[in-house]
Amino acid sequence: MPDVERFPSKIGGWCIWAAAAILGFVWAITIRQMMGDSPDVGMVVVMAVATAFAVWVLTSIYYVVTTDYLETHGAGWHRVIPLAQIRTMKPSDSILAAPAASTDRIELAGDFGVVLVSPRDKAGFVRAILDRAPGVTADETLRKLVAEGLS
Numbered sequence: 001m002p003d004v005e006r007f008p009s010k011i012g013g014w015c016i017w018a019a020a021a022i023l024g025f026v027w028a029i030t031i032r033q034m035m036g037d038s039p040d041v042g043m044v045v046v047m048a049v050a051t052a053f054a055v056w057v058l059t060s061i062y063y064v065v066t067t068d069y070l071e072t073h074g075a076g077w078h079r080v081i082p083l084a085q086i087r088t089m090k091p092s093d094s095i096l097a098a099p100a101a102s103t104d105r106i107e108l109a110g111d112f113g114v115v116l117v118s119p120r121d122k123a124g125f126v127r128a129i130l131d132r133a134p135g136v137t138a139d140e141t142l143r144k145l146v147a148e149g150l151s
Contacts, residue, residue: 005128007119009061009074010102023051063117065128070108072117083133085111089126090139092116106142123149 030047033040061074070081092107094116102118106125119125123145129136130146138146 003067005065005124007063007065007121007125007128009063010104010118010120010122011058023047023054026050061118063119063125065125065132067132070129072115079115081108081110081112081115083129083136086129086133086136087111088137088139089129089142091141 027047030043033043057075060076061072064071064073065083068083070083070086072079072081086108087110088108090107092105093103094105094107095103104122105116105118106122108115108117108129117125122142126138126142127146130138
């Protein structure tokens, strides 16, 4: 078992479609405005920055499992949760705000409250937590993922 394992977030199709729809709509307005009598180049710059920001937010979410901690990272924030404080893990499809770009999530609960994560490699993530914190109670569905090596 490596001392540190990194797990990128899964990016759900709904997230990509929502971002594409919103950005596509605003880009269409921007392009139409640029074809008018008084084009505003500043608007294109603003839209380019907004698009880059949306891509950054979606692709910057990841989780790190160390010997003693779970770290959640994304879009400029960082949270550290001691593995000893995690009590339970179970699947979740909650749409509550979370460091996750998919609704295919894992709910971690413990002394810190609740955090939702959506690692692309669910089986690897659950295995990494259970290997380091054997006192964590994992839902049977998650235990099967680990046993079968599925994501």
